[in-house]
Amino acid sequence: MRARTSDIEKAAGVLRAGGLVAFPTETVYGLGADAEDSAAVARVFQVKGRPPSHPLIVHIGGAEHLGDWAWNVPTSARLLAERFWPGPLTLVLRRGRRVPLEATGGLETVAVRVPDHPVALALLAAFGGGVAAPSANRFGSVSPTTAHHVRAELGDAVDFVLDGGPCEVGVESTIVDATGDTLSVLRPGGVTREDLEAVLGCPLAVHSTSRVRVPGQHPSHYAPRARVVLVEPEKVVAEAELAQDLGHQVGVFLPPSFADAPVKAHAVVAVPDSMAAYAHGLYGFLRELDQQGCDLIVASLPVEEGLGLAIANRLRRAAGPRPSE
Numbered sequence: 001m002r003a004r005t006s007d008i009e010k011a012a013g014v015l016r017a018g019g020l021v022a023f024p025t026e027t028v029y030g031l032g033a034d035a036e037d038s039a040a041v042a043r044v045f046q047v048k049g050r051p052p053s054h055p056l057i058v059h060i061g062g063a064e065h066l067g068d069w070a071w072n073v074p075t076s077a078r079l080l081a082e083r084f085w086p087g088p089l090t091l092v093l094r095r096g097r098r099v100p101l102e103a104t105g106g107l108e109t110v111a112v113r114v115p116d117h118p119v120a121l122a123l124l125a126a127f128g129g130g131v132a133a134p135s136a137n138r139f140g141s142v143s144p145t146t147a148h149h150v151r152a153e154l155g156d157a158v159d160f161v162l163d164g165g166p167c168e169v170g171v172e173s174t175i176v177d178a179t180g181d182t183l184s185v186l187r188p189g190g191v192t193r194e195d196l197e198a199v200l201g202c203p204l205a206v207h208s209t210s211r212v213r214v215p216g217q218h219p220s221h222y223a224p225r226a227r228v229v230l231v232e233p234e235k236v237v238a239e240a241e242l243a244q245d246l247g248h249q250v251g252v253f254l255p256p257s258f259a260d261a262p263v264k265a266h267a268v269v270a271v272p273d274s275m276a277a278y279a280h281g282l283y284g285f286l287r288e289l290d291q292q293g294c295d296l297i298v299a300s301l302p303v304e305e306g307l308g309l310a311i312a313n314r315l316r317r318a319a320g321p322r323p324s325e
């Protein structure tokens, strides 16, 4: 879905005036501010309720602008940018002077990506600068994959919402740390590890657990209101029915191999067979079960390869201990 030219112009004007624009990307909706405007960037943190030490991603219009935002970019990172941009890949690099420390949470590194969405690219072209944007949800909750999700969650706190239809990929970008001697994956996402390794010609470490201290990678993240419990696929039905019998309003993520199993629960989501369809629908499913009044979601993890790695990462975090625990 393409936004009208007048909407793009209006959104670019809002950014220039120091305002906040929610915009679609191929992964999830972002909450954008002029990356060089410290006050606007500070408002992003305020609206999200996000601690100021958690860095944002700077969205740029093309790989040719990379040198404006980062320096000392290794050849391997350039190779990945060439191959996967525009696309769901974020590169963590040495911070260029143009990027204020507010956007990087005080770090000397910066995360940069070129989103693969016609509306995002049109906005970046009309604006001309970099747009610092986290996902357009409140801190810790599920990322929005439609403009409706953004409006429902952030309402008037955003100056303008660009509607570009539902996000195709549905989970966030893959974050690759390219600041050390060897590249590593900080967050699995829309570009698979297998795809990255095929281009680099070598295996990549994946640091998607709390072993690595990356601001913004809390154990509990991407969480719906309902508590999430993960069990083996063959135990999903029994676990859900037990909890329902105990008085919970249970939402079930029914694995594809049990699609025909009758299950007594408050709400049931049939998990798609294809990982692309699962990733595309994941956050919408979680929101839907919240909306239907579920207080407990029973799910299992997919096989952790390809996009399954990103889906499993988000489910684990959704099931992680909540901040109050």
Ligand code: TXA
Binding pocket: 025, 027, 028, 029, 030, 031, 054, 055, 056, 057, 088, 090, 092, 104, 107, 109, 110, 111, 115, 133, 134, 135, 136, 171, 172, 173, 174, 175, 186, 214, 215, 216, 217
């Ligand atoms: O697909 C996406 O990446 C979406 C769309 C809107 O582009 N954005 C997104 O932003 O997911 P956010 O803020 O929700 O997640 C950004 C992640 C955070 O976990 C943060 O820790 C990491 O990027 N990050 C940003 N800058 C970093 C840096 N300099 N070093 C390490 N991690 C960084």
Ligand code: MG
Binding pocket: 134, 135, 143
């Ligand atoms: Mg986020």
